[in-house]
Amino acid sequence: MMSLERKDLKLLAEARLEKGGVRKGYNMRTLHLDVGTRSVTEKKVSEEMKRKFVGGKGFGLKLLWDATRPETKWDSPENEIVIAMGPICGNTNYPGSGKSLVVALSPMTGIPIDSNVGGYFGPYLKFSGFDALELQGKADRETIVFIDGNEGIVQFYESPADIPADTHLLAEILTHTFAKDGASKDGASKEGASKDGASKDAKDLQSVAVVSAGRGADHSPMGLLNFSLYDKRRAGIRVKQAGRGGIGKVLRDKRIRAVVCRFKGVNSDSNDAADPAAVQRIGLKLHREIVQNDDKQCKMRKQGTAHLMEVMNDYDLLPTKNHKYGQDPKGPEIASWVWEKLLSQDLPDGCWYGCTMACAHAVDKFELETGPYKGQKVCVDGPEYETAAGVGSNLYVYDPHGILEMNFYCDTYGIDTISFGTTMSFLMECWEHGVLDADRTDGIDLAWGNWKGAIQVLHDLADGKRFGVLMGKGVKFLAKHFSREYGADPQFMKDIALHGKGLEQSEYISKESLAQQGGYYLTNKGPQHDEAWLIFMDMVNNRIPSFEQKAEALHYFPMFRTWFGLQGLCKLPWNDVEPADNARHAEPNKVPEHVANYRELYTAITGEDLSPEEMILQSERVYNFQRTFNVRQGHGHRDEDWPPYRAMGPVLEDEYEARAERYDKQMKEKIGIDPAGKSLKEKVAITRDYRMKQYSSLIDAVFKRRGWTPDGCPRPEHLREIGMDLPEVLAVAEARMAGKI
Amino acid sequence: MIKYLRTMDEKCVGCMTCTAVCSRLYFKDENPAKSDIQVFELALGKFHLVACDQECRKCVSECPTQAITVAKTGVVMLDKSLCVGCLACVAVCPTGAMRWYPGLKHPFKCIACGACAKRCPKDALEIAEKEDSPASRAWSDAIALVRKEGQ
Numbered sequence: 101m102m103s104l105e106r107k108d109l110k111l112l113a114e115a116r117l118e119k120g121g122v123r124k125g126y127n128m129r130t131l132h133l134d135v136g137t138r139s140v141t142e143k144k145v146s147e148e149m150k151r152k153f154v155g156g157k158g159f160g161l162k163l164l165w166d167a168t169r170p171e172t173k174w175d176s177p178e179n180e181i182v183i184a185m186g187p188i189c190g191n192t193n194y195p196g197s198g199k200s201l202v203v204a205l206s207p208m209t210g211i212p213i214d215s216n217v218g219g220y221f222g223p224y225l226k227f228s229g230f231d232a233l234e235l236q237g238k239a240d241r242e243t244i245v246f247i248d249g250n251e252g253i254v255q256f257y258e259s260p261a262d263i264p265a266d267t268h269l270l271a272e273i274l275t276h277t278f279a280k281d282g283a284s285k286d287g288a289s290k291e292g293a294s295k296d297g298a299s300k301d302a303k304d305l306q307s308v309a310v311v312s313a314g315r316g317a318d319h320s321p322m323g324l325l326n327f328s329l330y331d332k333r334r335a336g337i338r339v340k341q342a343g344r345g346g347i348g349k350v351l352r353d354k355r356i357r358a359v360v361c362r363f364k365g366v367n368s369d370s371n372d373a374a375d376p377a378a379v380q381r382i383g384l385k386l387h388r389e390i391v392q393n394d395d396k397q398c399k400m401r402k403q404g405t406a407h408l409m410e411v412m413n414d415y416d417l418l419p420t421k422n423h424k425y426g427q428d429p430k431g432p433e434i435a436s437w438v439w440e441k442l443l444s445q446d447l448p449d450g451c452w453y454g455c456t457m458a459c460a461h462a463v464d465k466f467e468l469e470t471g472p473y474k475g476q477k478v479c480v481d482g483p484e485y486e487t488a489a490g491v492g493s494n495l496y497v498y499d500p501h502g503i504l505e506m507n508f509y510c511d512t513y514g515i516d517t518i519s520f521g522t523t524m525s526f527l528m529e530c531w532e533h534g535v536l537d538a539d540r541t542d543g544i545d546l547a548w549g550n551w552k553g554a555i556q557v558l559h560d561l562a563d564g565k566r567f568g569v570l571m572g573k574g575v576k577f578l579a580k581h582f583s584r585e586y587g588a589d590p591q592f593m594k595d596i597a598l599h600g601k602g603l604e605q606s607e608y609i610s611k612e613s614l615a616q617q618g619g620y621y622l623t624n625k626g627p628q629h630d631e632a633w634l635i636f637m638d639m640v641n642n643r644i645p646s647f648e649q650k651a652e653a654l655h656y657f658p659m660f661r662t663w664f665g666l667q668g669l670c671k672l673p674w675n676d677v678e679p680a681d682n683a684r685h686a687e688p689n690k691v692p693e694h695v696a697n698y699r700e701l702y703t704a705i706t707g708e709d710l711s712p713e714e715m716i717l718q719s720e721r722v723y724n725f726q727r728t729f730n731v732r733q734g735h736g737h738r739d740e741d742w743p744p745y746r747a748m749g750p751v752l753e754d755e756y757e758a759r760a761e762r763y764d765k766q767m768k769e770k771i772g773i774d775p776a777g778k779s780l781k782e783k784v785a786i787t788r789d790y791r792m793k794q795y796s797s798l799i800d801a802v803f804k805r806r807g808w809t810p811d812g813c814p815r816p817e818h819l820r821e822i823g824m825d826l827p828e829v830l831a832v833a834e835a836r837m838a839g840k841i
Numbered sequence: 842m843i844k845y846l847r848t849m850d851e852k853c854v855g856c857m858t859c860t861a862v863c864s865r866l867y868f869k870d871e872n873p874a875k876s877d878i879q880v881f882e883l884a885l886g887k888f889h890l891v892a893c894d895q896e897c898r899k900c901v902s903e904c905p906t907q908a909i910t911v912a913k914t915g916v917v918m919l920d921k922s923l924c925v926g927c928l929a930c931v932a933v934c935p936t937g938a939m940r941w942y943p944g945l946k947h948p949f950k951c952i953a954c955g956a957c958a959k960r961c962p963k964d965a966l967e968i969a970e971k972e973d974s975p976a977s978r979a980w981s982d983a984i985a986l987v988r989k990e991g992q
Contacts, residue, residue: 193927376944380944391932448905454928456903
C-alpha cells in the first residue's frame with residue numbers, strides 16, 4: 101500500500117475551530133466549508149431550526165435550501181453536500197444509532213436527494229462539535245479536507261496526483277495518513293490485537309473516518325459516497341455507502357478527493373444524554389431482544405439483509421430480468437444460506453459501535469477475477485439484499501462470485517449498486533430485444549446472466565470509455581437515447597426504464613401491489629425502499645384493501661420512517677427484529693413496542709417529551725418541507741410521481757402469461773370483464789388501462805391525505821397546520837397555487 | 842490454563858460478604874448491584890453464586906472495540922480506555938456475569954482477583970485453574986492458534 105505522510109501533503113489553508121461540545125444530543129452549531137475559497141464558517145443552530153427541523157435530514161435540507169436558489173443545478177458551485185447527524189446519532193447503546201444523512205441537489209433528479217449511511221464519519225463529526233457539515237463551492241484543484249475534532253482544526257490539502265482514486269485504496273491510505281502520529285503504517289497490529297488486546301495503533305486508526313467516491317463517480321451521475329470505518333479485527337477499512345442519487349458525483353464535481361474526520365475518545369457519554377441510565381436500559385433491552393430473537397427471525401447477525409433473498413423469490417417478488425418476473429427456479433443458488441457461508445461469521449459487524457444487529461457483513465479474502473485488481477484478495481462489503489438482487493437475479497446472474505465481484509467494484513469505483521443493477525438489467529433487456537448489439541456496446545455481450553459482460557461495462561465506466569460512460573447516465577437518459585439514436589419503440593423504452601424522477605427503482609417487484617407502487621413513486625426523492633415497504637401488508641396479507649387505507653399507510657409509514665433520518669438512526673432495528681409477542685399487538689406492522697423505545701430514547705437523550713403525535717409531526721414538517729423544496733426547484737408535480745409501466749403491470753405478452761392466472765382472475769373479479777375469448781394483446785391492454793386508473797385514484801387519495809393539491813403541492817394551510825410555516829416555505833406553496841411556479 | 846473464581850453453591854449461606862468486599866474494592870460502595878459476584882437466593886435456604894467462568898468468551902467476540910480481551914492468565918479483562926459502554930457484552934453473556942449498573946460508563950465483571958474468596962466465611966469461593974483449549978477460546982483466537990500451529 102502507498103504510504104503517504106501528512107507532512108508530505110501540500111497544505112492549502114487551515115482554520116481553528118471554536119471549542120464546542122454536545123449537550124443532550126445537540127451541538128447547536130454547524131460547520132460550513134467552501135472548498136472554492138477554502139473558507140471555514142461556524143453557524144449557530146437556532147431554537148427555531150431545532151424545533152422545526154429536528155436534525156439529520158431536516159437540518160440537511162434546511163441548510164441546502166438556504167444555500168441554493170430555484171435556478172441552482174447539481175453542478176452549480178452553490179450546490180452543497182450536507183452531512184448531518186441528528187440528536188440520537190452517536191449514542192453507543194441503542195442499535196443502529198450511527199447514521200449520517202447526506203443531502204444534495206441530485207445530478208440524477210435535479211431535486212434534493214437524501215441518503216442514509218453508516219460508518220464513523222457522522223458520529224466523529226458530531227463529537228468534533230457540529231450537528232452538520234456543509235460542503236460548498238468548487239475547488240481549483242483536487243482537494244482533501246481534514247477535520248480534526250481533537251485538535252479543533254480544519255485543513256485543506258492538495259490531493260497528490262498519484263494517489264489512487266478508488267475507495268478501497270484511497271480510504272485505507274488516508275486512514276493511515278491522518279491517524280495520529282505513531283500509528284502503524286502497515287496495519288500490522290492484528291496478531292498483537294487478537295492475542296493481547298487492541299494495540300494503541302489500531303485505536304488511532306479507528307479514530308479516523310473517510311468520505312470518498314471513486315473513479316466511476318467521475319464519469320457517472322450514479323456516483324456514490326463511501327463512508328469508511330476502521331475494522332480492527334480485519335486490520336483494514338470497511339465502507340458503507342450513501343448510495344442513492346449521485347452525491348458522489350457532486351463530490352467529484354467539487355474536486356473533493358476525500359473528506360476526513362478524526363476524533364479519538366468516543367465513550368458512552370459523548371452524546372451527553374439527559375438520562376444516560378435510561379439510554380443504557382433501552383439499549384440493553386434491544387440488545388437482548390436481538391441476541392435472543394434474531395436467529396429465529398431475520399438472521400441479520402449471520403446474513404444481513406441478504407436474508408430476504410429466498411423470501412422474495414418464494415413470494416414472486418425478487419426482481420428477475422429487469423423486474424419482468426419475480427422468481428426463478430435458480431433463486432436458491434443465491435439464497436441466504438449461500439451468503440451465510442460466504443460472509444465471515446461471528447464478528448461484531450456493526451457500522452457503528454453498539455449495533456448488535458451487526459448486519460454490515462463482509463466476504464473476506466475474496467479473489468477478484470476481473471478488472472484492475474484481478475488476482476488480488478479483497479474484503480467485499482456485503483452483499484446486502486439490494487445488491488444481491490440488483491446485480492444478481494435482476495441480471496439473471498445466479499453466480500455468487502459474479503455478484504460479489506460487481507459488489508466490490510461498484511463500491512470501490514463509487515457507483516451505486518442499485519442504479520447500476522437496474523440500468524444494467526435495462527440494457528440486457530434491450531439486448532434481448534435487439535435494441536442493442538455488439539456494435540453498439542463496444543463488443544460487449546450483454547446477454548442475460550453474463551456478469552463478465554456487465555462488469556466489463558463497469559470497468560469501462562471507471563476508465564471513462566464510451567459505452568461504459570453511456571451506461572452510467574442511467575435509464576432515464578438511455579430510454580430516450582435508444583429511441584432517438586437506435587429507433588427503439590419509445591413507449592417500450594419508457595415502460596421498461598425503471599426510474600422515477602430520474603432515480604432508478606430499487607429491488608422489489610411492485611407491480612402486484614398498488615400500495616407499493618405508491619411507496620416507491622409517491623416519494624419525494626424517487627423510488628427507493630426508504631419510505632414505505634407495503635408489499636406484504638398490501639399484496640400478501642391484504643390488510644389495506646381500500647384506497648383510503650392505502651393512503652393512510654402511505655401517510656403513516658413515510659412519515660414514521662422519515663423520523664429515523666431526522667435522528668441519525670438506522671431503520672433496520674425497528675422491524676428487522678421484533679419483540680417475541682409483537683404479533684399480538686393490534687398493529688404489528690408498526691412494531692409498537694419499538695416505536696415506544698424510540699420515543700423513550702429521544703426523551704432520554706434530549707430531555708424533551710415526545711408524544712406519538714409529535715413524533716409524526718416532526719417528520720411531517722420535514723417531509724412537506726422537502727416536497728416544497730421540490731416545488732421550488734420547478735418539480736413536485738403529479739406527473740412526476742408516475743411509475744413506468746413495468747413497475748405497475750405486465751408490459752409484454754409473455755410477461756402476462758407468466759402470471760396469467762392472477763391477471764385473468766383480476767380481470768374477471770375486479771375489472772368485470774370476462775377474459776375468455778380475449779387475445780393476449782387485448783388482455784394486456786385491458787389490464788394496463790385498469791391499473792393506470794387505479795394508480796391515478798391512489799394518487800388522489802394519497803395527496804388528499806397528505807394535505808397536498810391534486811397536482812402534488814403542499815397546501816399552505818396544511819403547512820401552517822403542521823407548523824412548517826416559515827415565510828419562505830409558504831411563499832413557494834402560495835406561488836405554485838397561484839400558478840407562478 | 843485459565844484462572845477463575847470457583848463457586849460452590851452448596852457451601853454458600855447468603856451472608857453477602859463477597860458482594861460487600863467486591864463492591865467496596867471496585868466501587869467504594871457497599872452495594873450488591875455493584876458487585877462482580879452475585880448471590881441469588883433460591884428456595885429452601887439455598888443460594889446460587891454467579892461469576893464469570895472466564896471460558897465462553899462471547900463478550901470477547903462481541904466487543905466492537907476489542908476492549909475485552911483474554912489476559913495471559915486466561916482471565917477475561919475489560920480495558921476501560923477502549924470501552925465505549927455499548928453493553929453488547931452484557932447482552933450476550935449467557936450467565937449474566939457481565940454486569941452493568943445504571944449510569945456507570947462501563948460494564949464490569951469478575952477478574953478472579955480473589956478478594957471475595959479470601960473473606961468468604963464458608964469457603965464457598967476459591968481461585969482455581971482449569972484447562973485451556975482452543976474450544977474454550979473466542980473463535981478468532983482459536984483460528985489464529987490453529988493457523989499458527991499450521992505454520
